[in-house]
Amino acid sequence: MFESITKGLEGALSFLRGQTKLTEKNIREALQAVRQSLLEADVNYDVAQSFCDRVARVAVGTEVLDSLKPFEQFVGVVHRELIQLMGPVDHTLNLAKGQVGVIMMCGLQGSGKTTTCGKLAKMLQGEGWRPLLVAADLQRPAAIDQLRIIGEQLGVPVYTEPPTSNPVKVCQNGVALARKQGDVDVVILDTAGRLHIDDELMQELKQIDRTVEPDQVLLVCDAMTGQDAVNSAKVFNAALELNGVVLTKLDGDARGGAALSVKSVTGVPIKYIGVGEQLDKLEMFHPDRMASRILGMGDVLTLFEKAQQHFDAEQMAAQQEKLRKGKFTLTDFRNQMQQVKKLGSFSSIMKMIPGMGRISEMMNDADMDPEQDLGKIEAIISSMTEAERENPEIIDISRRRRIAAGSGTEPSMINKLLKEFTNAQKMMQNMAGQSHLDRLRSLQQMASMGAFDPGAEVSFGKNRSARAEIDKEKKKRQRKDAKKQRKKNRR
Numbered sequence: 318m319f320e321s322i323t324k325g326l327e328g329a330l331s332f333l334r335g336q337t338k339l340t341e342k343n344i345r346e347a348l349q350a351v352r353q354s355l356l357e358a359d360v361n362y363d364v365a366q367s368f369c370d371r372v373a374r375v376a377v378g379t380e381v382l383d384s385l386k387p388f389e390q391f392v393g394v395v396h397r398e399l400i401q402l403m404g405p406v407d408h409t410l411n412l413a414k415g416q417v418g419v420i421m422m423c424g425l426q427g428s429g430k431t432t433t434c435g436k437l438a439k440m441l442q443g444e445g446w447r448p449l450l451v452a453a454d455l456q457r458p459a460a461i462d463q464l465r466i467i468g469e470q471l472g473v474p475v476y477t478e479p480p481t482s483n484p485v486k487v488c489q490n491g492v493a494l495a496r497k498q499g500d501v502d503v504v505i506l507d508t509a510g511r512l513h514i515d516d517e518l519m520q521e522l523k524q525i526d527r528t529v530e531p532d533q534v535l536l537v538c539d540a541m542t543g544q545d546a547v548n549s550a551k552v553f554n555a556a557l558e559l560n561g562v563v564l565t566k567l568d569g570d571a572r573g574g575a576a577l578s579v580k581s582v583t584g585v586p587i588k589y590i591g592v593g594e595q596l597d598k599l600e601m602f603h604p605d606r607m608a609s610r611i612l613g614m615g616d617v618l619t620l621f622e623k624a625q626q627h628f629d630a631e632q633m634a635a636q637q638e639k640l641r642k643g644k645f646t647l648t649d650f651r652n653q654m655q656q657v658k659k660l661g662s663f664s665s666i667m668k669m670i671p672g673m674g675r676i677s678e679m680m681n682d683a684d685m686d687p688e689q690d691l692g693k694i695e696a697i698i699s700s701m702t703e704a705e706r707e708n709p710e711i712i713d714i715s716r717r718r719r720i721a722a723g724s725g726t727e728p729s730m731i732n733k734l735l736k737e738f739t740n741a742q743k744m745m746q747n748m749a750g751q752s753h754l755d756r757l758r759s760l761q762q763m764a765s766m767g768a769f770d771p772g773a774e775v776s777f778g779k780n781r782s783a784r785a786e787i788d789k790e791k792k793k794r795q796r797k798d799a800k801k802q803r804k805k806n807r808r
């Protein structure tokens with residue numbers, strides 16, 4: 318998501334790295350590069366222009382803070398203005414318990430309407446609502462079956478009529494049925510798409526809007542189509558007074574043009590974003606988090622929420638307890654790996670951690686495949702007996718050979734894994750013994766090394782490792798503390 322615009326902005330902003338002061342001249346030069354990278358990302362021309370004008374006004378007028386470098390100060394302004402551009406936050410669907418809310422989905426062909434109907438039903442279901450899906454796309458006979466299958470997957474009812482019926486009638490009948498039966502509190506209408514905006518489609522949608530009076534009309538836009546998505550949003554909004562946009566396929570959108578322009582051009586907020594084909598790949602849109610992602614600053618909040626949704630709380634608590642008692646085994650190691658895997662691919666997780674997006678890219682460039690490595694580790698642990706997982710020290714040469722054969726790896730890899738595991742075990746035991754304050758201090762030290770600054774040159778691998786850097790900091794602090802103590806004792 319947004320790889321190319323992130324790279325473009327990084328390049329544009331790095332111009333300010335070597336500067337000691339923000340001046341009108343260097344701000345102007347940096348902004349020229351920012352504007353160029355926005356246009357390359359397919360951001361609407363007027364939007365890019367007025368964005369840069371605003372950043373210039375704010376940056377020039379900003380008081381120079383001694384504590385911030387010019388680069389940091391400027392990135393701060395760009396971050397805030399990006400949030401302004403995409404915001405404010407608006408996830409409201411105006412549903413109320415005891416009433417039947419109606420959400421109408423519309424959009425061009427293939428934009429992701431039907432899939433998004435399913436994703437939204439799943440999300441609402443998770444929040445305790447009882448959805449009904451209505452198949453009002455009678456253009457393609459297969460569309461009805463597509464929605465029916467999605468409904469079956471989710472255990473959500475789907476209202477259908479034969480393809481010879483009329484879409485307006487289907488919507489009216491579906492909503493009437495929901496009101497009568499009383500076991501549904503939100504109806505989601507899946508309407509037909511067209512290759513291009515045409516009058517017939519608009520008339521059909523307007524008629525549904527007038528007769529059914531949905532509480533929400535949401536436009537589904539394919540982010541990959543950039544400015545075309547924004548232009549179609551303008552036309553749909555003129556005809557239907559949209560309540561919001563769902564921007565789909567952001568997982569494949571490297572440029573970000575639609576995400577950055579849609580609100581500004583149409584005045585309609587982005588409410589949700591689609592980040593994958595599966596039905597759980599719908600997220601609420603947070604302009605601040607999106608701005609952080611675009612600037613390569615990560616998105617820890619989304620990662621945290623995902624973890625809360627996907628992690629098995631009981632299992633985690635049990636593992637914490639084992640950790641505390643110093644009983645962390647290979648079985649726990651595998652369990653944790655499996656839990657983390659539920660969050661998504663390795664590279665998608667890395668991108669959400671500040672400063673890590675780059676590292677993941679570097680791994681890709683170096684042809685490293687963490688996904689494959691993790692798969693191998695899992696295979697190795699699964700090829701061990703229960704006793705071996707609990708007491709890895711019993712793994713001798715012949716056991717090692719057996720495990721390697723069972724997992725399709727080499728005995729040397731088993732050695733490596735056991736060594737890594739012993740290190741991880743030690744580290745975890747240390748962490749478990751640390752107070753909250755100590756853990757915070759470790760984080761602070763990492764931050765001071767630039768680990769959370771997207772542009773900082775964090776040394777890793779070939780140079781001094783992050784661990785050594787932390788140890789050095791720790792020793793320095795200890796020496797300082799000891800000196801203080803000696804001084805105190807002398808008094």
Ligand SMILES: Nc1nc2c(ncn2[C@@H]2O[C@H](COP(=O)(O)OP(=O)(O)OP(=O)(O)O)[C@@H](O)[C@H]2O)c(=O)[nH]1
Pocket residue numbers: 424425426427428429430431432433454460509510511565566567568569590591592593594598
């Ligand atoms: N990668 C990705 N693919 C998506 C996303 N949303 C939808 N798709 C895919 O886009 C294609 C079209 O999705 P549909 O839901 O059938 O689109 P539609 O708007 O209902 O299409 P019509 O009914 O033909 O107008 C499918 O292959 C979906 O799996 C998303 O957020 N990310």
Ligand SMILES: [Mg+2]
Pocket residue numbers: 430431432454460507508510
């Ligand atoms: Mg469809």
